[in-house]
Amino acid sequence: MDIVFIERLKIDTIIGIYEWERMVRQTVTLDLDMAFDNTAPAATDNIDDALNYKAVSKRLIEFVEGSDFGLVETLAERCAQIVREEFGVTWLKLRLRKPGAVRGAKAVGVQIERGTRPE
Numbered sequence: 001m002d003i004v005f006i007e008r009l010k011i012d013t014i015i016g017i018y019e020w021e022r023m024v025r026q027t028v029t030l031d032l033d034m035a036f037d038n039t040a041p042a043a044t045d046n047i048d049d050a051l052n053y054k055a056v057s058k059r060l061i062e063f064v065e066g067s068d069f070g071l072v073e074t075l076a077e078r079c080a081q082i083v084r085e086e087f088g089v090t091w092l093k094l095r096l097r098k099p100g101a102v103r104g105a106k107a108v109g110v111q112i113e114r115g116t117r118p119e
Ligand SMILES: Nc1nc2c(c(=O)[nH]1)N=C([C@H](O)[C@@H](O)CO)CN2
Pocket: 015, 016, 017, 018, 021, 070, 071, 072, 073, 098, 101, 102
């Protein structure tokens, strides 16, 4: 199985369950592993045959910047849904980090896997 990945995509958004968190933007980061058969783009050298990681990143930045969820679980699920539905990704692993949310921890967050992992 081939993977196209995005590492530590930093985005500022409204996220959190506490009152103060509804009033300030906080940084989250996204790591994505997306299953994609890279044999076609490798043969043609054509971006149209590839899973364009820049296009995925831009779409997620647009979505997350405009969102205001309470839970990181909800935000992660919605991001995974966008990547699967709009970019035809059959399997992905997504880790959403919320750095600085818990004193003493470098980051907290969630990791989800969605879809059927190819062989
Ligand atoms: N499983 C979760 N636990 C917590 C979340 C969350 O989104 N998922 N959020 C918070 C607060 O918003 C926290 O990030 C503020 O410090 C607490 N626990």
